[in-house]
Structure formats: C-alpha cells, structure tokens
Amino acid sequence: MEYRLHRLYSLRADESGDDLPDDPTRIPPAVVRRLALYSRALSDLELQNQEKVSSSDLADLLGINSAQVRKDLAYFGQFGVPGFGYYVKDLRENLKRILRTDTDVKVILVGVGNLGSALVSYGGFNRQGFRMTMAFDADRRKVGAARGDLAIHHIDELEAKVHESGADIAVLAVPADVCQAMADRLVKAGIHGILNFVPRRLNVPENVKVHYVDLSIEMETLSYYLRNQD
Amino acid sequence: MEYRLHRLYSLRADESGDDLPDDPTRIPPAVVRRLALYSRALSDLELQNQEKVSSSDLADLLGINSAQVRKDLAYFGQFGVPGFGYYVKDLRENLKRILRTDTDVKVILVGVGNLGSALVSYGGFNRQGFRMTMAFDADRRKVGAARGDLAIHHIDELEAKVHESGADIAVLAVPADVCQAMADRLVKAGIHGILNFVPRRLNVPENVKVHYVDLSIEMETLSYYLRNQD
DNA sequence: TAGATTGTTAATCGATTAACAATC
DNA sequence: TAGATTGTTAATCGATTAACAATC
Numbered sequence: 001m002e003y004r005l006h007r008l009y010s011l012r013a014d015e016s017g018d019d020l021p022d023d024p025t026r027i028p029p030a031v032v033r034r035l036a037l038y039s040r041a042l043s044d045l046e047l048q049n050q051e052k053v054s055s056s057d058l059a060d061l062l063g064i065n066s067a068q069v070r071k072d073l074a075y076f077g078q079f080g081v082p083g084f085g086y087y088v089k090d091l092r093e094n095l096k097r098i099l100r101t102d103t104d105v106k107v108i109l110v111g112v113g114n115l116g117s118a119l120v121s122y123g124g125f126n127r128q129g130f131r132m133t134m135a136f137d138a139d140r141r142k143v144g145a146a147r148g149d150l151a152i153h154h155i156d157e158l159e160a161k162v163h164e165s166g167a168d169i170a171v172l173a174v175p176a177d178v179c180q181a182m183a184d185r186l187v188k189a190g191i192h193g194i195l196n197f198v199p200r201r202l203n204v205p206e207n208v209k210v211h212y213v214d215l216s217i218e219m220e221t222l223s224y225y226l227r228n229q230d
Numbered sequence: 231m232e233y234r235l236h237r238l239y240s241l242r243a244d245e246s247g248d249d250l251p252d253d254p255t256r257i258p259p260a261v262v263r264r265l266a267l268y269s270r271a272l273s274d275l276e277l278q279n280q281e282k283v284s285s286s287d288l289a290d291l292l293g294i295n296s297a298q299v300r301k302d303l304a305y306f307g308q309f310g311v312p313g314f315g316y317y318v319k320d321l322r323e324n325l326k327r328i329l330r331t332d333t334d335v336k337v338i339l340v341g342v343g344n345l346g347s348a349l350v351s352y353g354g355f356n357r358q359g360f361r362m363t364m365a366f367d368a369d370r371r372k373v374g375a376a377r378g379d380l381a382i383h384h385i386d387e388l389e390a391k392v393h394e395s396g397a398d399i400a401v402l403a404v405p406a407d408v409c410q411a412m413a414d415r416l417v418k419a420g421i422h423g424i425l426n427f428v429p430r431r432l433n434v435p436e437n438v439k440v441h442y443v444d445l446s447i448e449m450e451t452l453s454y455y456l457r458n459q460d
Numbered sequence: 461t462a463g464a465t466t467g468t469t470a471a472t473c474g475a476t477t478a479a480c481a482a483t484c
Numbered sequence: 485t486a487g488a489t490t491g492t493t494a495a496t497c498g499a500t501t502a503a504c505a506a507t508c
Contacts, residue, residue, distance in 0.1 A: 024458035028475075029451055036450040040429065054489065063431060066489095067477055074491060082483040082490035099450055100457040107449075118348030124429055124446040130453075168456060169449075193456040195449055199270065199354055201293060207459070211452040215443065216354040219337075219399075219425055220266040220329055221259055222441040223360075226398060226423040227330040228254035229437070258499075284465065296465095297501055304467060312466035312507040 031072050035095055037062055038069070040128075042092035054085035101129045106167040108191075109135040110182055111174035112142050112152055115197055119171055120148045134165045138174075155182075162189040169193040176200050183210075261302050265325055267292055268299070270358075272322035284315035331359045336397040338421075339365040340412055341404035342372050342382055345427055349401055350378050364395045368408075385412075392419040399423040406430050413440075 041061045045053055056066040073079055073091075076098050080086045096102040107125070109116055112135050119125070120132060135152045137143065143154045153161055170191045174182050179198040186194060187208050194210045196202055199217070202210050271291045275283055286296040303309055303321075306328050310316045326332040337355070339346055342365050349355070350362060365382045367373065373384045383391055400421045404412050409428040416424060417438050424440045426432060429447070432440050 025455055027454075029455075030475075032451045032454045033447055036447045036454075039450075040446075056489085061431070065477055067479090068475090070489090070491060071476080078491065080490050083488045084484065085489065099454050101450060101453070105453050105457075114348040114351040118344040119445075121344040122445065125449060128446045128450060130446075130449055169453065192459070193452045195452055201291070209452055209455050211448050213443065213445065213448055215349070215352065216270075216358045216360075217263055217266045218441050218443055219355060219360055220269075220331060220358060221263045222423045222425055222439055223331070223335050223399065224257075224262045224266075224329050225255055225259075225439050227335075229422070260499075286465085295501055297503090298499090300465090300467060301500080308467065310466050313464045314508065315465065 027075055031075060032099070034062070034064070034068070034072050035099060038072075039092060039095040039099060039101070042088055042095065045088045046092060050088050052085045053088050053091070055080070057085070104129050104131050105169065106131050106133045106165060107169040107171055107195075108133060108162065108165050108167045109150075109171045109173065110137075110155075110158070110186065111172065112137040112139075113173060113175075116171070116173040119173065119197075120150055130169075132171075133167055134161060136161075138178075158185055159189045162186075162191065167191070169195065171195045171197070172202075173197045257305055261305060262329070264292070264294070264298070264302050265329060268302075269322060269325040269329060269331070272318055272325065275318045276322060280318050282315045283318050283321070285310070287315070334359050334361050335399065336361050336363045336395060337399040337401055337425075338363060338392065338395050338397045339380075339401045339403065340385070340388070340416065341402065342367040342369075342377065343403060343405075346401070346403040347377055349403065349427075350380055360399075362401075363397055364391060366391075368404075388415055389419045392416075392421065397421070399425065401425045401427070402432075403427045 038058055041058060042053070054066075055069040058069045059066040070080075077094075079091050079094050093102075107130055109120060109132055112120070116135070116137075120135065125132065132148075132150055135150050136155045136158050137152055138155045140154060142152050145152055168191055170186050170193070172179060172182060172186070172194050176198050179196070179200050180202060183194060183196075183202045183204055187204055192208055194202065194204070194208065196210050196212050197215075199214050201212075204210055268288055271288060272283070284296075285299040288299050289296040292299075300310075307324075309321050309324050323332075337360055339350060339362055342350070346365070346367075350365065355362065362378075362380055365377070365380050366385045366388050367382055368385045370384060372382050375382055398421055400416050400423070402409060402412060402416070402424050406428050409426070409430050410432060413424060413426075413432045413434055417434055422438055424432065424434070424438065425443065426440050427443050427445075429444050431442075434440055
C-alpha cells in the first residue's frame with residue numbers, strides 16, 4: 001500500500017536522525033502550537049511514570065479530537081505503534097527535537113516595566129528552556145540592578161550587546177509610542193523573532209517573525225461572550 | 231434584490247437600538263477578536279482626527295483582506311456608505327456597543343504573584359474599560375497592601391467578597407497545582423469567565439468561558455519557525 | 461453623471477473529523 | 485490469534501478571499 005512506502009521513507013529519515021518535513025516553515029502555526037501542548041502534556045505524564053499514551057488519551061487531555069493528534073504528528077513522521085499507542089518518553093523526546101527545545105534558547109527582554117519585570121521572574125519560560133540572558137531599559141535608574149539573575153543594560157547599549165547575548169529572540173514590553181522604533185533597532189541588531197506584548201502591529205522584514213500577545217484583546221473577546229450569554 | 235430586503239430588516243433593528251445577530255454566541259471567536267482590533271484601530275484614527283475610513287484602510291492597518299473586514303461587520307448589520315466608506319466615529323461607537331465595551335467591565339484578580347502584580351498595573355485593561363476591583367492571594371503578608379488602588383484580600387474571603395465586587399470575570403494567575411481548585415471555587419462563587427494565565431487546562435461547566443494566555447506556548451511556536459528558517 | 465466602495469454571494473482555501481485498512 | 489490503535493485518505497466543516505451588482 002502507498003503509505004507503507006511513506007513509512008519506509010520515514011524510517012530511513014529517522015536513521016539519518018532527521019525527520020523534519022521538506023519545508024518546516026510550511027507547518028500551520030496551529031499545528032506547532034498543539035505540538036508544544038503535547039510536549040508539555042507528555043512531560044506531565046512522564047512525571048506520573050506513565051509509560052504509554054494513546055492519541056485519544058492525549059486528545060482528552062487537551063480537549064481535542066484524537067484524529068487531530070495523529071494527523072499533527074504525521075507531519076513529522078511516524079512515532080506510534082499500531083494497536084499500542086505511543087511510548088511517552090520516546091514521543092516526548094521526538095517532539096522536543098522537532099520543536100528544537102532540546103537545547104536552550106536565549107532571549108533578551110526589552111522594556112523592564114511592570115510587565116517586563118514580571119516576565120523575568122515568570123517561571124514558565126525557564127521551565128521550557130528559554131533563558132533570558134539580558135534586559136534593556138531606557139531608565140538609567142534601572143540599569144545595573146539585577147532582577148532575578150539578569151543584568152539590566154541601558155537601551156543605548158542594545159546594538160553593542162545583542163550580539164554578545166547570542167539571542168535571536170526578543171521579548172518586547174516597551175511603551176506603545178516607541179515600539180516600532182525599537183523593533184527596527186532589534187531587527188538591525190540581528191534579532192529574528194519578537195514576542196510582542198505591546199498592543200501595536202509591528203512592521204518588520206519578511207525574514208523576521210512577530211508573535212503578538214494582546215492581553216486586552218483576549219479580555220475583550222472573553223467579555224463579549226459572557227455579556228451576550230443570557 | 232434579496233439583500234435589499236436584509237437591509238430593511240437591519241434598519242428596522244437599528245431603530246430599535248438592537249442589531250445583534252440572532253445568537254451572538256455563534257459568532258466565531260476570530261471574528262470577535264478582529265472586531266476588538268478594528269475598535270482599537272478606530273480609536274487611534276479618531277485621535278488623529280480621521281473622519282472616514284474604508285474597509286481597505288482598516289484591512290491594511292491590521293494586515294488582512296478588505297473583504298474580511300466587510301464580512302466581519304456584516305454579521306452585525308450595515309455600518310458603511312457604499313462608494314464612501316465608514317464614518318470613523320460612527321463605526322467605533324457601533325463596535326463598542328456590539329462588544330459591550332461601552333460600559334466598564336469589572337474583573338477580579340486571583341493570585342498576586344509576579345505576573346498578577348504586573349497585570350494590576352498593566353494599563354491596557356483600564357484603557358479598554360476593564361476595572362480590576364479586587365485581588366486575592368493566599369499569602370497573608372500581601373493582604374491589605376494596596377497595589378495601585380486595589381485592595382488585596384485573603385483567598386479565604388473569596389466567596390464572601392466576589393458578590394460584593396460585582397465582577398463576573400476573574401484573571402487567574404496562581405501556582406499551577408492549585409489552579410483547578412481555584413477555578414472550582416470561582417465558578418461556585420458566581421464567576422462566569424476566566425482569563426487563565428496558568429499553563430493548565432481547566433475543567434469548568436458549560437456556561438463558564440475560559441480563555442487561555444499561554445506565554446510559553448507562544449514562545450515555543452515563535453521559536454520553532456526561527457530555528458527552522460535557515 | 462462617473463468613480464468609488466459597500467454588502468453579498470460564490471469560489472477557494474485550509475483545518476478538522478470520520479472512517480478504515482494496516483499493523484502490532 | 486483477537487483486540488486495540490496507528491497512519492492515512494476522504495468527507496466535512498469552517499474561514500478567507502474574489503468578484504460584482506447595488507449604492508451613494
């Protein structure tokens with residue numbers, strides 16, 4: 001059958017230690033997001049000493065359909081055992097490798113205000129292998145003061161320090177009126193990804209990715225459904 | 231033509247001050263989210279004294295298709311003038327009414343840790359008409375201390391105070407191991423919506439809405455595309 | 461009126477789910 | 485082997501976009 005053939009290809013790919021699809025950038029963001037959720041669920045299961053898990057187990061944990069779990073995984077290869085399910089440890093390792101969270105990822109923080117400070121101490125990033133290596137702020141009174149174990153530099157030093165930091169992701173949490181200017185500087189300094197907490201759309205070159213975390217919009221969307229419920 | 235007929239219906243609905251669709255809960259969340267983005271963009275345009283805006287102007291501002299702008303609005307009625315566009319002020323007011331952000335919305339905060347504290351001072355909520363009226367924490371040392379102009383109560387008082395607060399939305403920012411228990415208490419106390427910053431899925435009754443803001447997953451999704459780019 | 465843009469329909473595109481042969 | 489679950493295809497569902505008559 002045809003998919004037997006695919007399987008052979010996939011196994012061969014496995015042996016070469018690489019089963020990424022032809023173009024990993026073509027994977028729908030929704031799929032990547034769920035992959036990260038599977039990975040986290042599998043970590044939990046591993047802590048509970050679960051050895052095996054089925055696609056419907058995983059689906060139930062996330063509140064989705066089991067076919068979706070299998071289809072998402074199928075983008076990257078074959079990780080399960082028909083009639084059995086998946087080995088928790090094995091699948092988790094595969095997902096970490098695919099998501100590239102098997103090695104630490106360095107990020108810098110730009111804007112050490114209320115939200116920025118909170119993000120420094122937010123445990124979730126560290127737990128997933130994201131290391132905040134440096135922070136920058138325009139307020140000289142904040143410079144030097146280490147929040148957590150992180151040194152804060154003045155924003156004037158951004159260009160000079162970014163390369164040293166080794167980061168290619170920036171968390172942006174600056175006032176709205178300077179966010180585009182700051183994004184421009186970050187891009188020039190070699191940053192390729194921005195997690196933007198500022199409620200403004202950023203214009204960046206094609207090769208730079210921006211993800212928006214827009215707290216007010218989330219709140220408004222939630223609010224709409226509540227207030228129209230009854 | 232048929233849609234002339236619709237228009238008449240719509241106008242009649244307008245006159246009665248109500249042009250919500252038959253079942254407002256059936257509107258896709260993606261549409262509601264964009265409506266909130268349109269509303270914000272229109273506020274900006276109003277500040278710049280723009281009087282008119284076309285669907286393609288708005289689309290360009292958000293980086294989407296102009297047909298989508300028109301279709302999103304069409305769920306709720308007809309707000310434009312063919313051959314002209316939309317009056318900024320008029321459309322903004324209509325959207326605020328639809329989103330029900332023309333009146334303040336009260337929210338409580340549960341968990342005054344690093345992230346919780348930052349959310350108190352986060353200006354974005356206030357600006358959009360969300361008022362944090364109370365906060366709760368399990369640490370008695372935090373109780374009483376007002377952060378911003380917000381009193382912090384001990385979590386034991388949750389049930390007693392929620393009703394008094396008049397809120398039906400809670401922002402949840404507690405440690406992961408207590409988040410389900412806390413969600414249960416919130417629901418019993420009469421909360422109908424939860425903006426959940428804890429990286430855990432919550433089990434709640436049908437009539438309660440949960441929105442997830444999962445910072446690590448956003449970061450991982452961003453990271454995936456970067457590290458697979460070149 | 462001529463030019464511009466709406467509101468709507470139909471076409472397209474993409475994502476989710478159902479079903480099942482293949483497999484362990 | 486019998487029972488269970490995978491990986492895949494096809495069907496369904498939903499969301500986005502193109503096109504254009506209606507309108508100002």
